[in-house]
């Protein structure tokens with residue numbers, strides 16, 4: 530397939546995606562037949578009540594939870610048709626996940642945590658410099674050598690956010706990324722997302738309860754009981 534073709538292809542195609550959980554003989558449809566596509570550089574928000582399936586949907590798209598039915602195509606490649614090694618490789622090169630809860634390695638410093646995902650792929654001499662730049666963008670340049678236990682919850686979260694960009698991902702999946710941040714930090718994070726979106730055409734899928742963030746995305750989706758119930762255009766920034 531030529532690279533010209535791939536430019537026009539949606540960066541993400543989700544088709545009839547479903548994931549059930551069995552709870553005491555009851556089948557819970559956590560994600561129920563969800564389909565949508567995202568073009569390169571789109572910024573999509575997903576809102577919905579707690580338990581509506583937002584985190585499960587992100588983890589199916591991010592290759593962390595295996596769907597029961599349906600497909601996830603990333604740049605046309607069927608994520609769940611790959612073997613484990615190929616799937617991790619694709620994920621580590623193209624998709625980044627910002628988890629809802631802290632996910633830093635406690636025995637690594639802030640800077641080492643940010644660099645960690647690169648050690649899976651190609652390591653270049655510029656990586657440390659870029660990691661420091663990302664630390665600066667999230668306002669923590671003076672914490673490069675700090676360990677997570679010496680950082681506040683909000684600072685740890687900002688490091689996890691910085692880490693998401695180290696491999697120059699095409700898609701960033703963010704699960705309530707500003708949940709426990711103060712307003713000023715939240716604004717910094719939104720600015721970082723906008724910058725990565727504008728400069729590098731990173732595609733974002735952001736689960737959020739924050740109306741302001743949702744309003745600033747180009748498309749808003751709503752989930753209810755595992756189903757994608759509405760898609761609306763937002764105000765482009």
Ligand SMILES: Nc1ncnc2c1ncn2[C@@H]1O[C@H](COP(=O)(O)OP(=O)(O)O)[C@@H](O)[C@H]1O
Pocket residue numbers: 550551552557559577578579580581582583584585586
């Ligand atoms: N590993 C799991 N085992 C069983 N049920 C789960 C699991 N993960 C999520 N669920 C259930 O699936 C539904 C959707 O959960 P989740 O995707 O976390 O929702 P949200 O992120 O919108 O709050 C919830 O009812 C939740 O309890």
Ligand SMILES: [Mg+2]
Pocket residue numbers: 583584585629704
């Ligand atoms: Mg969730």
